[in-house]
Amino acid sequence: MFEPYAVGKSPTDRGRRRGGDTRWWQGGVSLALAVVFLSPGAAFADQLNSGDTAWMLTSTALVLFMTIPGLALFYGGLVRAKNVLSVLMQCFALTGVITIVWILWGYSLAFDSTGMVAGEINLNSFVGGLGKAMLAGVGIDALTGTIPETVFVTFQLTFAIITPALIAGAFAERMKFSAMLLFMVIWSTVVYAPICHMAWGGPGSFFGDLGVLDFAGGTVVHINAGIAALVTAILIGKRKGYPERPIPPHSLVLTVVGAAMLWVGWFGFNAGSALAADGVAGMAMLVTQIATATAAVTWMLVEWMKHGKPSVLGIVTGAVAGLVAITPASGSVGPMGAIALGAASGVFCFWGATMLKQKLGYDDSLDAFGVHGIGGIVGAMLTGVFVAKSMGGQGLADGMTMGSQIWTQFVGVAFTVIYCGVLSFIILKIVDALIGLRVTEEDEDRGLDISLHNEQGYYSEV
Amino acid sequence: MKLLKCIVRPNALERVKEGLSSLGVVGMTVSEVKGFGRQKGHREVYRGAEYNIDFTPKLKIEVVVADDVADKAIDAVKEAANTGNIGDGKIFVLSVDEVVRIRTGETGESAV
Numbered sequence: 001m002f003e004p005y006a007v008g009k010s011p012t013d014r015g016r017r018r019g020g021d022t023r024w025w026q027g028g029v030s031l032a033l034a035v036v037f038l039s040p041g042a043a044f045a046d047q048l049n050s051g052d053t054a055w056m057l058t059s060t061a062l063v064l065f066m067t068i069p070g071l072a073l074f075y076g077g078l079v080r081a082k083n084v085l086s087v088l089m090q091c092f093a094l095t096g097v098i099t100i101v102w103i104l105w106g107y108s109l110a111f112d113s114t115g116m117v118a119g120e121i122n123l124n125s126f127v128g129g130l131g132k133a134m135l136a137g138v139g140i141d142a143l144t145g146t147i148p149e150t151v152f153v154t155f156q157l158t159f160a161i162i163t164p165a166l167i168a169g170a171f172a173e174r175m176k177f178s179a180m181l182l183f184m185v186i187w188s189t190v191v192y193a194p195i196c197h198m199a200w201g202g203p204g205s206f207f208g209d210l211g212v213l214d215f216a217g218g219t220v221v222h223i224n225a226g227i228a229a230l231v232t233a234i235l236i237g238k239r240k241g242y243p244e245r246p247i248p249p250h251s252l253v254l255t256v257v258g259a260a261m262l263w264v265g266w267f268g269f270n271a272g273s274a275l276a277a278d279g280v281a282g283m284a285m286l287v288t289q290i291a292t293a294t295a296a297v298t299w300m301l302v303e304w305m306k307h308g309k310p311s312v313l314g315i316v317t318g319a320v321a322g323l324v325a326i327t328p329a330s331g332s333v334g335p336m337g338a339i340a341l342g343a344a345s346g347v348f349c350f351w352g353a354t355m356l357k358q359k360l361g362y363d364d365s366l367d368a369f370g371v372h373g374i375g376g377i378v379g380a381m382l383t384g385v386f387v388a389k390s391m392g393g394q395g396l397a398d399g400m401t402m403g404s405q406i407w408t409q410f411v412g413v414a415f416t417v418i419y420c421g422v423l424s425f426i427i428l429k430i431v432d433a434l435i436g437l438r439v440t441e442e443d444e445d446r447g448l449d450i451s452l453h454n455e456q457g458y459y460s461e462v
Numbered sequence: 463m464k465l466l467k468c469i470v471r472p473n474a475l476e477r478v479k480e481g482l483s484s485l486g487v488v489g490m491t492v493s494e495v496k497g498f499g500r501q502k503g504h505r506e507v508y509r510g511a512e513y514n515i516d517f518t519p520k521l522k523i524e525v526v527v528a529d530d531v532a533d534k535a536i537d538a539v540k541e542a543a544n545t546g547n548i549g550d551g552k553i554f555v556l557s558v559d560e561v562v563r564i565r566t567g568e569t570g571e572s573a574v
Binding site (some may be wrong): 243246249306309314350354355356367 | 506507508509510511512513515
């Protein structure tokens with residue numbers, strides 16, 4: 001069997017190997033693995049596994065479907081009718097632009113392992129080189145683990161797309177489209193790609209060597225997006241009229257449809273992060289379902305108690321919170337851990353989106369921070385708890401205690417928060433100086449659909 | 463001729479229509495409108511943000527009737543739309559100078 005190569009987010013994912021099923025690296029396969037890692041795609045064409053490949057092709061499509069149309073509809077329904085197209089446009093345009101960025105240099109910065117040495121911290125622990133820029137060497141025969149590298153590139157691309165798209169929730173209804181594009185191209189390059197490399201770059205990567213568990217993107221995708229969202233929401237300022245005037249969602253129907261697509265697509269996100277069609281993928285799928293369902297029900301109940309009625313927006317937001325929180329944990333925890341994690345994310349994200357935001361007074365329009373930032377942090381930290389065998393998880397790595405694993409998770413979270421926060425701030429300041437972040441008040445009043453795109457989402461004959 | 467502008471609860475439409483039809487009224491115009499009078503609005507909550515929505519959905523039924531039918535029509539609407547609660551709506555009665563049927567050019571009551 002080729003299973004030994006099917007490990008984690010990349011075949012070199014130490015976090016997954018540490019937290020996951022230890023059989024991969026017991027019994028002397030680690031040396032063989034190391035060889036594979038150092039020469040990806042060189043001489044292992046016979047290692048391709050068609051089952052794994054089939055699942056990864058499917059997962060890739062599922063994750064792309066999360067952004068377009070899933071997230072686009074989820075966000076699109078939450079804004080006012082005059083801004084619905086601007087949100088759909090942001091998601092769609094990011095899908096196009098980030099694809100080009102990823103192909104030209106993003107993938108290389110994230111996954112070129114040149115210069116990395118296991119156990120040693122150097123520049124290449126933080127960012128990949130340019131050896132794979134313009135996808136140099138990624139041909140039909142190149143393999144990543146047991147799947148074609150072409151599939152791996154595309155799978156990872158769908159993560160690189162959804163992360164900036166998530167941030168869009170924070171500045172909805174007021175950001176210049178041009179400023180958004182420029183910000184995202186730079187952010188994707190100097191924030192996303194390095195954090196992705198640190199977490200999933202393989203032996204010698206910063207988080208990987210520390211033993212941070214991030215199976216499917218708690219730090220890389222959700223904390224990253226959530227913190228960038230918070231910084232953007234604060235720097236760009238509140239929407240006109242917020243919070244004095246009501247800014248209710250214009251179509252919760254779209255939002256529910258989008259949330260349901262996110263839930264389904266997330267099976268590709270989490271179970272796909274096994275990079276294999278195996279037992280780890282199966283467990284990832286199961287715990288994803290459990291945590292999501294639990295978080296949805298938890299949010300519903302908390303809101304029912306606090307506001308008197310269970311709301312549709314509440315239950316779908318809870319589901320997304322659960323999906324976010326289980327993401328880093330989906331390769332490490334068991335079913336009971338998933339229930340605990342789901343419940344915790346439901347409570348904490350409810351607090352983040354409804355109480356923290358109002359208390360601090362920033363206008364994170366669609367709660368990108370409240371759901372993805374808070375949910376990502378809750379998930380990443382609790383991964384350190386529920387990975388333990390005693391908590392029903394897949395077991396801590398050798399030499400790790402629950403305490404040291406939680407500390408390691410904290411280091412990963414804290415580094416991501418600080419790195420992403422500082423860099424996002426700097427990039428936004430640069431973009432603001434160059435072209436300005438915000439549309440004029442008049443354009444904001446007219447709605448971005450007309451003022452930025454010369455179109456309307458819902459055309460009326462009169 | 464009189465123009466009756468009836469602001470009523472959305473669920474009163476069928477009863478109002480039947481009441482007017484029974485008097486021989488053969489046409490009317492209905493629009494979805496929002497507004498407020500003495501009836502208070504309602505509360506909506508989105509992710510913890512509570513909004514008091516002042517404007518309540520109503521229907522505006524516009525119907526033109528001959529002078530001798532007007533009182534009966536007003537009674538019919540009153541009866542059909544009355545629940546006894548605040549928010550049942552209002553009827554505005556206006557005089558109409560002229561009516562023209564576009565297809566034939568007829569004018570006056572025969573064009574109603």
